[in-house]
Amino acid sequence: MTEHRVSARPAAQRRAPQRRGPGAGAQRRYAIVKWALLAALIAYAVLVVGANSARNVDFSVIRSAIAAAPGVSGLNALDENGFQERMDASPTPCEDWLMFGSDDIMDVSEVMVAKGNAAALDDLESALQRRLEAQLAVFRSYGVNQKDLLEGARVLRRGDYLFYAVGESADQWEDAFLACIR
Amino acid sequence: MVFSSLHFLYIYLPVVMLAHLLAPRRLRNGVLLAASLWFYAWGEPVYVGLMLFSVAWNYVTGLQLGAAARPSRRKAILAGAVAVNLAVLGFFKYYGFLVQTLNGALGLRLPDYNLPLPIGISFYTFQALSYIIDVYRGTTKPQPSLVDFATYITMFPQLVAGPIVKYADIEAQLQKRRATLAQVGQGLERVILGLAKKVLLANNLGLLADAMRAAPRLSVLSAWLGAAAYALQIYFDFSGYSDMAIGMGRMLGFGFAENFDYPYRARSVTEFWRRWHISLSGWFRDYVYIPLGGNRVGIGRHILNLLAVWLLTGLWHGASWNFVLWGLYYAVLLIAEKYVTGRALSKLPDGVARALTLVLVTVGWVIFSNTDFSAMGRYLGFLVGIGAGGFADGAFLYALRSNALLIAFAALCCGPGLRQWQLRLTGRLPAVALVLFAALLAACTAYLVHGSYNPFLYFRF
Numbered sequence: 001m002t003e004h005r006v007s008a009r010p011a012a013q014r015r016a017p018q019r020r021g022p023g024a025g026a027q028r029r030y031a032i033v034k035w036a037l038l039a040a041l042i043a044y045a046v047l048v049v050g051a052n053s054a055r056n057v058d059f060s061v062i063r064s065a066i067a068a069a070p071g072v073s074g075l076n077a078l079d080e081n082g083f084q085e086r087m088d089a090s091p092t093p094c095e096d097w098l099m100f101g102s103d104d105i106m107d108v109s110e111v112m113v114a115k116g117n118a119a120a121l122d123d124l125e126s127a128l129q130r131r132l133e134a135q136l137a138v139f140r141s142y143g144v145n146q147k148d149l150l151e152g153a154r155v156l157r158r159g160d161y162l163f164y165a166v167g168e169s170a171d172q173w174e175d176a177f178l179a180c181i182r
Numbered sequence: 183m184v185f186s187s188l189h190f191l192y193i194y195l196p197v198v199m200l201a202h203l204l205a206p207r208r209l210r211n212g213v214l215l216a217a218s219l220w221f222y223a224w225g226e227p228v229y230v231g232l233m234l235f236s237v238a239w240n241y242v243t244g245l246q247l248g249a250a251a252r253p254s255r256r257k258a259i260l261a262g263a264v265a266v267n268l269a270v271l272g273f274f275k276y277y278g279f280l281v282q283t284l285n286g287a288l289g290l291r292l293p294d295y296n297l298p299l300p301i302g303i304s305f306y307t308f309q310a311l312s313y314i315i316d317v318y319r320g321t322t323k324p325q326p327s328l329v330d331f332a333t334y335i336t337m338f339p340q341l342v343a344g345p346i347v348k349y350a351d352i353e354a355q356l357q358k359r360r361a362t363l364a365q366v367g368q369g370l371e372r373v374i375l376g377l378a379k380k381v382l383l384a385n386n387l388g389l390l391a392d393a394m395r396a397a398p399r400l401s402v403l404s405a406w407l408g409a410a411a412y413a414l415q416i417y418f419d420f421s422g423y424s425d426m427a428i429g430m431g432r433m434l435g436f437g438f439a440e441n442f443d444y445p446y447r448a449r450s451v452t453e454f455w456r457r458w459h460i461s462l463s464g465w466f467r468d469y470v471y472i473p474l475g476g477n478r479v480g481i482g483r484h485i486l487n488l489l490a491v492w493l494l495t496g497l498w499h500g501a502s503w504n505f506v507l508w509g510l511y512y513a514v515l516l517i518a519e520k521y522v523t524g525r526a527l528s529k530l531p532d533g534v535a536r537a538l539t540l541v542l543v544t545v546g547w548v549i550f551s552n553t554d555f556s557a558m559g560r561y562l563g564f565l566v567g568i569g570a571g572g573f574a575d576g577a578f579l580y581a582l583r584s585n586a587l588l589i590a591f592a593a594l595c596c597g598p599g600l601r602q603w604q605l606r607l608t609g610r611l612p613a614v615a616l617v618l619f620a621a622l623l624a625a626c627t628a629y630l631v632h633g634s635y636n637p638f639l640y641f642r643f
Binding site for chain 1: 270278282293295632
């Protein structure tokens with residue numbers, strides 16, 4: 001009968017490669033590299049969180065800043081119905097919100113800021129993506145300027161805020177918003 | 183950058199393929215790595231750093247495991263490395279969910295940073311975990327080249343939506359691979375097929391599914407039509423993306439394993455999960471289910487194992503309670519099939535078993551697609567007539583008439599018949615097949631130029 005030898009060592013040990021590695025020195029070097037990597041990860045995470053966070057300010061501050069920004073005076077402040085009509089979503093789940101838009105259907109300029117919890121902002125962000133897609137579908141074939149503005153739409157999430165802007169002055173509206181929450 | 187964008191198809195892909203093809207063999211991984219970082223940075227410049235951390239951390243862990251001989255030391259290295267990988271995934275993907283849950287349940291006011299989810303983090307983290315676990319087990323040797331390892335983790339075809347490629351499966355190809363003209367041609371065919379699934383089928387089915395979901399009230403048949411449209415959309419969306427990934431892999435000289443095997447032809451939920459997102463099911467089987475004891479344990483422990491695996495599978499898909507519920511829904515179905523209904527199911531005629539499985543899977547997609555529980559409850563109610571606007575209505579007939587051809591063709595594509603026909607055609611009449619593929623690509627391009635609805639459902643997992 002064939003004699004089968006069975007190793008007494010545990011399976012994990014048997015499978016472990018029995019290489020004569022560079023030894024303790026190399027292990028120490030690997031450990032140092034990994035600690036350095038962890039420190040870099042923590043610094044990176046702090047930076048990312050810092051860049052995404054927003055100061056909790058009274059919404060009236062943002063409202064005033066956006067209203068005073070260049071080009072907004074030519075737009076209308078929208079009420080809840082106007083918001084719902086444009087966004088196909090209700091702003092009520094949000095804590096506070098503002099939206100300015102033009103009455104002229106050929107003018108795609110609009111700016112919106114909403115404050116709320118993540119779920120409310122998620123829903124609103126989806127709604128405004130749909131809004132952008134719908135507007136693009138309308139203007140793609142003939143509205144070259146409108147199409148460019150829509151493709152340059154600004155959508156930002158910072159802390160509890162969602163910002164959205166389309167227009168010639170969208171960059172300045174964004175700056176006005178960011179100045180409030182930084 | 184998504185695969186189904188004109189920029190990717192007509193600028194990025196040709197440039198990268200050409201650069202890869204022309205590069206000397208020893209520089210090919212470097213070219214591929216640079217291209218992959220470019221691809222990722224296009225959509226997520228901030229999170230390139232996170233991916234590079236994952237590369238460096240797991241690369242050093244592999245070397246560390248290779249150099250350590252003592253089992254206790256190896257175990258400690260593995261545990262630390264897994265913990266860091268999961269902590270990164272947990273913080274960037276699940277922190278907001280956890281904080282919202284704790285704040286809601288305990289009335290706390292922990293800060294929610296609302297961090298955007300790093301694209302593909304679940305996929306590349308799972309790939310990295312498979313590598314270090316395999317090195318720990320001794321089934322894979324540590325990769326000595328940082329460039330080769332980084333190429334494996336960041337490779338653009340499967341970076342953002344899988345399939346999850348195990349390191350061992352492409353280890354040899356990372357060192358030495360050949361991309362012949364025939365392979366490039368076959369890969370391109372697969373890319374075009376995947377693109378067509380995504381652009382021509384999934385996007386149009388998505389319009390129908392969204393229209394149904396947006397309606398405040400639905401008849402029973404409208405609700406089923408909407409749910410079926412979503413089931414088809416997610417299949418063609420995800421399997422189309424996988425086809426493109428596999429095709430591009432082939433063009434680069436890699437052989438990625440299949441990720442779908444006609445899942446809607448499954449005779450049971452158990453079989454469905456052997457055919458749907460095969461790389462994810464395989465990952466959980468190899469690295470969670472079997473280490474927990476698999477089915478070689480008592481009934482109670484086996485049920486617990488299944489619950490644990492499916493809870494994790496649900497959570498993997500997203501940081502939301504509906505995904506947890508979706509995972510548990512499948513756990514219950516699989517446990518029921520294993521211990522209660524399995525024998526009866528196996529005696530049912532094929533058509534009946536398939537229809538029953540389709541109904542269960544379609545209900546599962548309703549849970550999957552609704553993060554809002556009240557909307558989910560309302561939709562599930564419509565499916566069984568609760569709160570529904572009758573059994574059938576004009577809206578159903580209109581939607582059915584308008585989309586009958588699309589749905590019929592999509593249903594046909596759920597089986598292997600059409601693909602087998604295409605393969606036979608390519609073999610016998612290659613010139614005709616070439617014309618057909620060119621026409622398909624032209625049709626997709628036309629859709630991409632004129633259409634704006636081009637979401638990608640699996641992009642954020």
